[in-house]
Amino acid sequence: MRILLLIGVLCSFFLLGCQDSRQREKEKDVPTGYTGKARLNPYLAAEIYLKNKGWDASSSRTWSNYGSETSVIFMPASYLQTKGMGIRALDWVTEGGTLILTVDGGAPERNDFTTSSAGNGVPEVGQFAGMDYLFEELEIEITNTDWSDYFDGELAEDGHLSRAWHLTKLDDEELHLEMEGDVGLSSEYALSWDFQVEGVSRMIGVGYGDGDVMVLAHARPLRSAYLARADHGKFLEVIADYYADGDLVFLYGSGTSFFELLWKEGHMVVIAGIVLLAFWLWMRIPRFGPVLQDAEVQPKPYGEELKASARFLWRRGQIDHYLRPLRKRLELENEGDPETLCERLAETSQSSTDEVAEVLATHFPKDPGHIFKVVQKLQSLLKR
Secondary structure, three states: OHHHHHHHHHHHHHHHHOOOHHHOOOOOOOOOOOOOHHHHOOOHHHHHHHHHOOOOEEEEOOOOOOOOOEEEEEEEHHHOOOHHHHHHHHHHHHOOOEEEEEEEOOOOOOOOOOOOOOOOOOOOOOOOHHHHHHHHHHOEEEEEOOOHHHEOOOOOOOOOOOOOOEEEEEOOOOEEEEEOOOEEEEEOOOEEOEOEEOOEEOEEEEEEOOEEEEEEEEOHHHOHHHOOOOOHHHHHHHHHHHHOOOEEEEEOOOOOOHHHHHHHHHHHHHHHHHHHHHHHHHHHOOOOOOOOOOHHHOOOOOOHHHHHHHHHHHHHOOOHHHHHHHHHHHHHHOOOOHHHHHHHHHHHHOOOHHHHHHHHHOOOOOOHHHHHHHHHHHHHHHOO
């Protein structure tokens, strides 16, 4: 009877599992971000897009002493953390290269799928020494500018369109690009690529040496999440057609120190190591009760030191250094006829003559334990 009941219950569960899956509750798919290479490289889509169009495009986290074979480099301003990096970038531009620099929103840490801040805004003086040097050389000024009057489109509740954005138009090419943030750019000698508001623009170009520097207020047109919107793809093609007679490189690192790279590439290993270290310290450090005394400093029973020294001298074959001083002392304290020394010591120590003769005559004890017994006997004769 119980077996039949069990079979009936199992059949019921089986039938429930075979019901139409459409009756189950639908789950809402909310985008949270990228995985794999796209999580680390925000310009992966742009790189693949240019490759599919026939250009030689690549990406890197580090500067690799680029020469004339590289014609265009895309770089976030956060990459120019040191003055040396700024000097290196401008030296490359002087030789004929084109640098596309994004002031805000270009760092790989930015998450395009959240409603958080669009970026760091206008960098403070001294925050990126290399960027300060570059802008000083090019005489470019960056300011906070209100672009709210140029807002375009409706925001989505979630995803990568949840931030405020507006379109900016490139006059010469009739291209529209989406921008974010409050960064405005201006320079007396710069070429403005889009419309100006109170003398500032979202994109300007400055010639330097034999090359050019193009500065974008925001990196949104180049990032993977937005490449298919507006005319961002066409904008990449225009840059490649006009400037690229060699390779195009996207630099997406924002930190150049070893510890920053270690944290970005292996933060899970670092966290696991810290947890393991904390657990090891918790296990090793005394936590309760009085401080435990070190066993090495506690007094040992009498005789342990004698055994240790006897064992050492016995291995070295120099046991006479251990016995000779004691025997010499006995002879000096018991002056007289040497032939009667054993009898005299036996009488005063209540030992037999043979025992006294053995400890005075033994030169090669059998083992370290025997040496210890001989020394004990000699000491007792001295203390009689």
